Amino acid sequence: MIDPKKLDDIAKKLSDSxxxxxxxxxxxxxxxxxxxxxxxxxxxxxxxxxEFDTQTQVLLRTRQKLEELEKKLSEIENR
Structure with missing residues (x-):
């Protein structure tokens, strides 16, 4: 999750201070x-x-499907 090298760098900067x-x-x-x-x-x-990128893609696909369904529903209601 967190890069150990980055933690080492932060710890080193703190100890150097x-x-x-x-x-x-x-x-x-x-x-x-x-x-x-x-x-x-x-x-x-x-x-x-x-995981963040995967969930972003899932959300994008879900939003596209919702927009398609809203469009279809609007067409049905207008008939």
Whole structure:
């Protein structure tokens, strides 16, 4: 779901922003940042890009069918 490399990059940026006097704990903080990010992102109700694209296509087909049915119904009512 979430690219682990992106989480590593975010965790690294966070740990790099730590003041220099705390850099001795940099590796541990980076691990903690990554763990917190994974936990919090895991709690979000997210879908994969593939699932999103699939549902978008289903919605498009459904909308087209609905428009066709509305057109047919209108033609029937006008008779």
């Amino acid at each position: 730590v003041p220099e006097r705390l850099k001795t704990a940099k590796d541990e903080m980076s691990k903690q940042f990554k763990q917190v990010l994974q936990t919090q992102l895991g709690k979000l109700d997210l879908v994969s890009r593939d």
